[in-house]
Amino acid sequence: MARLDPHSHADAGQPRARHLRLRLTVDFEASRIEGTAALQLDAPAGGPLDLDSKALDVLEVRTESGAAVPFEMGPEEEILGRRVRLTLPEGTREVRLRYRTSPDAPALQWLAPEQTAGGEHPFLFSQCQPIHARSLVPLADTARNRVTYEAEVEVAEPLAAVMSAGPAGEGPGARPGTRVFRFVMPQAIPPYLLALAVGRLESRELGPRSRVYAEPETVAAAAHEFAETEAVIARAEELFGPYEWDRYDMLVLPPSFPYGGMENPRMTFLTPTLLAGDRSLVDVVVHELAHSWTGNLVTNADMEHFWLNEGFTVWAERRLLEALHGGEAAGLAWAIGEKALEESMERFGARSPFTRLRTELAGIDPDEAFSSIPYEKGARFVTILEREAGRPRFDRFMRDYIARFRFTSITTEEFLAFLEDELPGLAARVDARAWLYEPGLPANAPAFRSERRDALSALAQAFPRGERPGPAEIAGWSPAETLVYLQNLPRELDHAGCAWLDAAMGLTGRGNYEILVEWLTVAAGSDYEPTFPRLREVLLRVGRMKYLRPLYGAMGRHPRTRALARAVFAEAAPLYHPLSRRVAASVLEKHADATPS
Numbered sequence: 001m002a003r004l005d006p007h008s009h010a011d012a013g014q015p016r017a018r019h020l021r022l023r024l025t026v027d028f029e030a031s032r033i034e035g036t037a038a039l040q041l042d043a044p045a046g047g048p049l050d051l052d053s054k055a056l057d058v059l060e061v062r063t064e065s066g067a068a069v070p071f072e073m074g075p076e077e078e079i080l081g082r083r084v085r086l087t088l089p090e091g092t093r094e095v096r097l098r099y100r101t102s103p104d105a106p107a108l109q110w111l112a113p114e115q116t117a118g119g120e121h122p123f124l125f126s127q128c129q130p131i132h133a134r135s136l137v138p139l140a141d142t143a144r145n146r147v148t149y150e151a152e153v154e155v156a157e158p159l160a161a162v163m164s165a166g167p168a169g170e171g172p173g174a175r176p177g178t179r180v181f182r183f184v185m186p187q188a189i190p191p192y193l194l195a196l197a198v199g200r201l202e203s204r205e206l207g208p209r210s211r212v213y214a215e216p217e218t219v220a221a222a223a224h225e226f227a228e229t230e231a232v233i234a235r236a237e238e239l240f241g242p243y244e245w246d247r248y249d250m251l252v253l254p255p256s257f258p259y260g261g262m263e264n265p266r267m268t269f270l271t272p273t274l275l276a277g278d279r280s281l282v283d284v285v286v287h288e289l290a291h292s293w294t295g296n297l298v299t300n301a302d303m304e305h306f307w308l309n310e311g312f313t314v315w316a317e318r319r320l321l322e323a324l325h326g327g328e329a330a331g332l333a334w335a336i337g338e339k340a341l342e343e344s345m346e347r348f349g350a351r352s353p354f355t356r357l358r359t360e361l362a363g364i365d366p367d368e369a370f371s372s373i374p375y376e377k378g379a380r381f382v383t384i385l386e387r388e389a390g391r392p393r394f395d396r397f398m399r400d401y402i403a404r405f406r407f408t409s410i411t412t413e414e415f416l417a418f419l420e421d422e423l424p425g426l427a428a429r430v431d432a433r434a435w436l437y438e439p440g441l442p443a444n445a446p447a448f449r450s451e452r453r454d455a456l457s458a459l460a461q462a463f464p465r466g467e468r469p470g471p472a473e474i475a476g477w478s479p480a481e482t483l484v485y486l487q488n489l490p491r492e493l494d495h496a497g498c499a500w501l502d503a504a505m506g507l508t509g510r511g512n513y514e515i516l517v518e519w520l521t522v523a524a525g526s527d528y529e530p531t532f533p534r535l536r537e538v539l540l541r542v543g544r545m546k547y548l549r550p551l552y553g554a555m556g557r558h559p560r561t562r563a564l565a566r567a568v569f570a571e572a573a574p575l576y577h578p579l580s581r582r583v584a585a586s587v588l589e590k591h592a593d594a595t596p597s
């Protein structure tokens with residue numbers, strides 16, 4: 001046997017499924033999906049076929065002609081779940097697995113009506129990256145096995161279903177009061193890009209190939225926020241080649257969504273915390289869109305090569321930002337990313353193997369290894385390649401790289417071999433080995449000059465000495481500039497300083513979550529009580545891990561905020577996505593070690 005992926009039971013010597021046909025019924029009462037998954041093999045085959053599953057019951061397996069397929073469930077493994085070993089009769093072309101998911105499927109979050117914007121209907125969404133698709137569908141859950149798929153999803157009216165696929169019609173369901181939504185995904189995707197959401201949804205047209213879906217209460221704000229999507233797609237095509245997924249639609253989820261966005265093809269999932277009202281946070285959309293090339297077209301073979309997805313995409317996101325809004329805007333984005341990189345390096349320690357780009361994750365849960373490293377260190381590595389090659393050559397290289405590996409899943413070593421063929425000697429000149437295989441940040445890491453960043457950070461660092469920006473100056477700051485200023489303030493201020501900031505900048509009432517959370521992080525670290533109600537409100541409403549980590553972290557500084565953090569977490573934990581709950585719990589554990597201050 002030859003394992004393809006440290007996080008999958010898929011075996012390189014066994015038959016492969018190329019196409020997946022799903023017939024699913026979504027049962028909100030039981031928090032389960034029931035149905036069948038038909039796996040079409042690339043050639044008629046017999047013998048063992050190992051699939052992945054997690055928190056999922058396989059009820060029955062048959063071939064296309066109805067013959068029973070013997071199957072055996074392996075032991076429960078904490079990270080991988082249970083292997084499903086089918087024994088295929090000779091000549092099998094298709095296996096049909098009847099199965100049902102369980103209420104604690106890690107891919108699925110079932111929201112009660114009160115957790116939605118509308119408050120009247122439940123909501124379901126999936127998050128299959130990195131290795132959770134196996135809790136939605138029994139399959140070979142490795143990015144190396146790309147599949148096309150079609151699906152029929154039955155839901156109770158008036159709910160609607162969307163998937164990471166093209167819509168292919170809808171009609172009445174088999175049972176009264178239900179509706180069936182049909183989907184076809186003709187492009188082959190890694191299983192982690194399977195995605196499903198069900199809720200009360202409306203949509204608005206944004207352009208010739210994009211729409212935004214959201215709850216009716218949110219859809220107008222979403223359409224306003226993302227109105228410029230077509231211009232971004234067009235600019236991205238100039239840089240990276242044709243957009244290969246036909247449509248770029250987006251879904252704005254309820255606030256418990258644990259990520260900023262997830263690049264599910266044809267249906268990017270987004271947190272509602274991006275709806276700032278002034279289009280200032282659309283860099284997340286630019287990022288998710290850039291994944292249409294780096295990540296979704298050219299995909300990491302497995303999670304040990306995750307930097308190939310995220311490093312290239314952060315680089316592409318900022319390349320696009322520069323093309324759309326100029327060098328200063330991109331410079332500020334790099335500066336903001338630098339903070340995230342520093343925090344991750346500090347969290348793991350610069351010698352930690354988790355700070356390598358090419359990681360080794362056998363026996364390690366990829367959700368535990370998740371951080372800004374593959375994103376920000378990865379993007380810096382791509383930048384140093386770009387600088388060494390020169391931009392025109394590197395732009396050509398990127399287009400060739402994408403064209404060469406489109407619709408495939410590759411390793412770091414395959415990337416390096418291609419780089420050497422196309423730009424001989426470049427990897428050695430930038431010391432690519434150190435970047436990819438060593439921990440920490442190499443000495444030749446690119447510096448990003450931004451005069452605005454330097455001026456704002458100098459001003460922020462002078463805050464404790466009494467230096468304050470004037471009202472006209474503050475009024476002229478863009479949201480990104482405000483954020484850079486706040487990021488560079490000391491993490492603990494006196495209460496007079498907090499009061500001044502809030503009065504001068506109107507921070508507690510902000511709807512821009514990047515600014516609001518940065519402020520609340522400083523305020524919590526300063527034990528500044530007037531912000532506690534807002535802090536509580538944010539922690540109870542929002543599940544985005546990027547925000548939970550610093551907020552709960554800052555609350556560890558003082559006994560009063562530590563107590564508040566424990567109380568809020570007790571209330572919020574059942575509302576959080578399991579991933580968010582785990583992040584918050586791990587931060588709170590560190591509070592316990594903190595010496596009383």
Ligand SMILES: [Zn+2]
Nearest residue numbers: 287291310313
């Ligand atoms: Zn990404």
